[in-house]
Amino acid sequence: MKSRSRAHECAAKLGAKRRPRADTEWRLSQVVTLRRRSPLRRGARPLRAKPVRVIHERNCSVGRTVAILSDSWAFLVLRESYFAATRFETFQSALGIPRATLTQRLRMLTTQGLLRRVQYSERPQRFEYRLTAMGMDLYPVMMALLAFGDKWLKKTAKPPIYLVHNLCGEVCRPMVACSQCKEEVNVKTVNYRAGPGAGITPIVDAKRNRRPSDPTVLDRGRPSSVAQTLKVIGDRWSFMVIREAFFGIRRFDDLQNTLGIAPNILTDRLDRLVAEGIFKRRKYQDLPERYEYPLTDKGKDLYGPLIAMLRWGNDWLARGEVPLILKHTDCGKDFNPTVVCDHCRKPLKAKEMSYRLNYRPRRDSRPLKPGRPIALEEA
DSSP: OHHHHHHHHHHHHHHHHHSOOTTSOOOHHHHHHHHHHOSSOTTOOOOOOOOOOEEEEEOOHHHHHHHHHTSHHHHHHHHHHHTTOOBHHHHHHHHTOOHHHHHHHHHHHHHTTSEEEEEEETTTTEEEEEEOHHHHHTHHHHHHHHHHHHHHTOSSSSOSEEEEETTTTEEEOEEEEETTTOOBOOTTSEEEEEOTTOSEEEEETOOOOOOOSOGGGGGSSSOOHHHHHHHHHOSHHHHHHHHHHHTTOOBHHHHHHHHTOOHHHHHHHHHHHHHTTSBOOEEEETTTTEEEOOBOHHHHTTHHHHHHHHHHHHHHTSTTOOSEEEEETTTTEEEOEEEEETTTOOBOOGGGEEEEESSOOOGGGOOOOTTOOOOOOOO
């Protein structure tokens, strides 16, 4: 019995050595080990959560449209659709796009309602992707972007393509006009007022599209004035800076406060837009030096493409609550921006257009033949 009691006493003493009292000092190695084993100790303060940043964005149908077109690969797929491409192999051979990337973009455009997936073969199972009415209605926006690119950004004496309006048979220039009087509109002849969808929307942890690291992606497949225009306004921050300029905001501090944009990103976009000739940099204060960024004539010409995007965004993405209502001061009427032929003043529709190419097409790009209109695929 004594031997057993002595054994228990020895075990108790060893246990006491292994379990230090609350007032016993811990060695640093023991503390580190315990922290690794237990992420939260009793009585310890929890880790501080990363603050959630809430950004308030102006409700804008143009921004909703740019969110679709700012994806370079999605734009290229849409462009080839207007050149009558429908099948996976056609898109891939024309653009040199990775199969996984093409699959993802086709799925995205189908989910957004711009393309429709239609089976054309059972064995093996094959599908093609046809433009829906929503996707076809984006065509005038592409034409407005093309007109800007042809005027300001073309790299050769001739534009990449001539547009032929089959209804009047003329080579035409797309023109953004008033839907009421059919006259061309510009930033000086249009007033606006808030619509039922006006206001701001809080966005939590919004992920912004960064400027593409390789803008040459937009040059894949075929020369394109639309692609050149999207290089200027295609990333979301550049677009929003330009949009605020049309609302009369042109100073650095005002832009930063309105958009909630980081100073280094705003500086980068303003420098790039000044280099592109969209803005000019003008000093308005000496001490300290302060600058404002008014639009140039080239920048003001972006108004047509932007309100063409607004029309499409209002029709398809605003759910009946348009953020802005436009009024043409020349005729005094509210209007919807309409892209028309500069000869007959009729609206341009994809199924009524054909092209004359001013470049030698690649064999695998499968260009639309002259005189061949695009057929609307009914749902």
